[in-house]
Amino acid sequence: MGRPKKITPAVEKAPLRLPGTFDVLPEQQAAFHSFMDRFLNLASTFGYTRIDTPMVEDARLFKFWQQAATGEQLLTLNTAAREHVWAVKPTNIFGLVRAYLEHRYFEREKVSKWFYASPVMYISKGALRQGDELGFQIFGETAPIADAQIINLVMKLFHEVGLNNLSLEINNIGCLECLPPYQEVLKSYFKEKKYDLCENCVELVDTNPVAIFACTNISCSTVAAEAPVLVDYLCENCRHHFIGVLEGLDELGMPYNLNQKVIGKPWSRRTIFEIRYKGEQGDLTLGTGGHADDLIQSLGGTPASALGFNTSMETVLNALNLANLKFTHKTRSEVFLVPLGDLAAKKTLRLFSDLWSHNIAASEFIGPGSIKTQLKLAESSKVSIALIIGQKEAREGTVILRDVRSGMQELFTIERIIEEVKKRLGR
Ligand SMILES: [Zn+2]
Ligand SMILES: [Zn+2]
Known part of the structure; x- marks a missing residue:
């Protein structure tokens, strides 16, 4: 038996990190720890408990995500021998719904309040996109006051870590009862103005006209500014819900901007909000929250409401950096x-x-x-x-x-x- 010639496999030079991925270096950790300390503290004050779901799930779980994705793909694992494709989670909410249903939380408690911090990954325009998503999620029947409370929680979180100059942009995107008829109204409106829309928006006219509101093109924004607004088309339940949320915010003394450009994800329903940081060097959306009330049903569960908020470690680090906030590690040694x-x-x-x-x-x-x-x-x-x-x-x-x-x-x-x-x- 001869000795192996080389026990360490070697490459000429260590490859660099993949485009779209990142390292969080030790010197950046103090800032993130400081944020996480407050995140954990507030989560427990507001009655949330942690949940962790796997990195990889059965790809069928992400059907809704795939349908909605434009230019984005799941990162799937080579599965020749398996019946179903495996996929890395592109965002956390689908895994959370799966866990809620699989472990039958709907029978165990009226409302489940969870928080999570977990990596996500997908492919966007051919490049990897890595993220460390963190957020809060509530499943079960909740009153409009819950929306105001989750907004209160995340505003507190960002304030406490030292980010001021925040704005709350809020909208109501309706439900399956009032959104489709409104989409029809929008379709005919945008069809008439087709020549003033950008290429991208022209394609959206028939498929998802609400998304035109989010376009930043000046001509599209001008057309969208004159469009019929959803608030006028909300069904009785959604209207009642929205008024309840806004009254809750008034009660908290929290200023907000009604903003119909905030449309959320294709699975967003009713309340949808964004927290924005306005810095000297530009604005940054810190995170998005709201309802995703059809998600549970779309994955085979009995209808239940889903309310949450999420942000990412990268966004938080960017904002703390933009705000020029300095953090140092506390040394405990004596x-x-x-x-x-x-x-x-x-x-x-x-x-x-x-x-x-x-x-x-x-x-x-x-x-x-x-x-x-x-x-x-x-x-x-x-x-x-x-x-x-x-x-x-x-x-x-x-x-x-x-x-x-x-x-x-x-x-x-x-x-x-x-x-x-x-x-x-x-x-
Ligand atoms: Zn409705
Ligand atoms: Zn456009």
Whole structure:
């Protein structure tokens, strides 16, 4: 038996990350953690519990998404031997509905309130699009007040992380009773103005005329501004619902803009809203929320309402960056360990654990370093105590305690050091 010639497969040069994907580097994590802290805190205050669904699902789950997608495709897995195609989730809501039905939450509780933070991926115009979606989702019968409450929650979330200058753009897209007749009204309106619409919108006239409202082309916007508005065509239930939501917002003292350009996804129903951040360097939509009330039924469940909001890690990081907000990692360490030499390094391993078991967090410089370098690090990490162990101390079982600010040093036996550190930390 000969030895394998090469046990490490090698490529000339590590390939770069794929277009459309991204790294979130350690220096970007403080900002995101700060956001997530508030996200988790508010989720629990408002009574949401976490749910995680798999990355990959049976592709049939995403039929609605596929029908609605323009220029976007599912990322499917090679499935020659399988009966059904597998697909990476392009967004979370479909997996959430599947879990709601599969685990029969509709029988277990009147209302399910969930939050999630989970990666999504799909193909857009031939390139990968990666995202880390996070949001809130409610399934079950809810009153209009629930819409106002979820808006309240997400506005609080963005405010608390330091984003001001937010605007709430709200619309009502109707339901299966009032939306189709309105689409007909729109169709005939836009047909007459066909020559003023962009190429893209001309195609939408017959298939999804409501989507023309979202077009940013000036000519299309001018035509759309004169179009009949859905609010005038809402059925009695939708009208009642919308008034309830707006009254809820008034009660909360929350300003909003009625904006018929906000149309949501093809599965959006009734309330649909966007939270926008208005920065000096431009605007950014922080996230979209609203109802998707036919989704449960479209996946075989008994009709139930679905209300949610979602954003993504990339959007949040972009906004925090645009707002020029700075975040730093909170270091918890109170003591810095400074070993000099191999024997001392071994002793600090033990000392680290002893401190830890007394609930004192220590940090240290990993790797060889002179006393000067290590003490500098101690200073920059803002701890008040450095514990120095040199060769002599390591052999004699002693530790030098140094007050980092004053530079005063004192020698203690290793048995006494924990008590002394505790005393100095005021424990
Ligand atoms: Zn309706
Ligand atoms: Zn257009």
